[in-house]
Amino acid sequence: xNSSIVFxxxxxxxxxxxxxxxxxxxxxxxxxxVIARRxxxxxxxxxxxxxxxxxxxxxxxxxxxxxxxxxxxHARLTGLNLLAVARQAxxxxxxxxxxxxxxxxxxxxxxxxxxxxxxxxxxxxxVEVFGEAVGRGARxxxxxxxxxxxxxxxxxAILEVD
Numbered sequence: 001x002n003s004s005i006v007f008x009x010x011x012x013x014x015x016x017x018x019x020x021x022x023x024x025x026x027x028x029x030x031x032x033x034v035i036a037r038r039x040x041x042x043x044x045x046x047x048x049x050x051x052x053x054x055x056x057x058x059x060x061x062x063x064x065x066x067x068x069x070x071x072x073x074h075a076r077l078t079g080l081n082l083l084a085v086a087r088q089a090x091x092x093x094x095x096x097x098x099x100x101x102x103x104x105x106x107x108x109x110x111x112x113x114x115x116x117x118x119x120x121x122x123x124x125x126x127v128e129v130f131g132e133a134v135g136r137g138a139r140x141x142x143x144x145x146x147x148x149x150x151x152x153x154x155x156x157a158i159l160e161v162d
Contacts, residue, residue, distance in 0.1 A: 016093075027084075046156060048154065050073075075121030075155065082155060083126075095162050098137060104141045104154070106144060108144065
């Protein structure tokens with residue numbers, strides 16, 4: 001008699017629902033590029049920004065017009081947009097095997113030194129949605145002198161998928 005117990009973890013979609021999150025429609029490209037490109041087991045997601053479903057883009061320099069806490073929220077919103085792009089490309093977020101890498105830019109005031117804390121908004125979201133083993137990847141958080149449309153953050157992702 002097989003008495004092994006199988007534990008299942010909630011799917012990313014179930015985790016989103018339990019968090020009360022409805023993903024937005026994926027943002028359209030603002031220039032001549034695609035928002036996602038599959039190459040073998042990797043899905044490359046083009047840089048996204050803190051664009052609300054209403055079309056409102058969060059803008060300003062972090063450390064001047066935008067606080068660290070506000071920018072954290074903007075990075076979280078950007079993460080939601082990245083998840084929306086991934087779901088559109090894959091059909092189901094359960095196909096994500098791991099978050100390989102996030103490359104993140106913060107439109108920061110010279111002297112601002114808390115870029116990693118800003119980008120935790122996206123990283124924390126990915127861990128909430130995918131769990132520790134899948135959602136925690138490598139990452140770079142870089143200060144930028146400016147970003148497209150004066151947006152506060154821009155984040156791109158590389159995901160391992162099936």
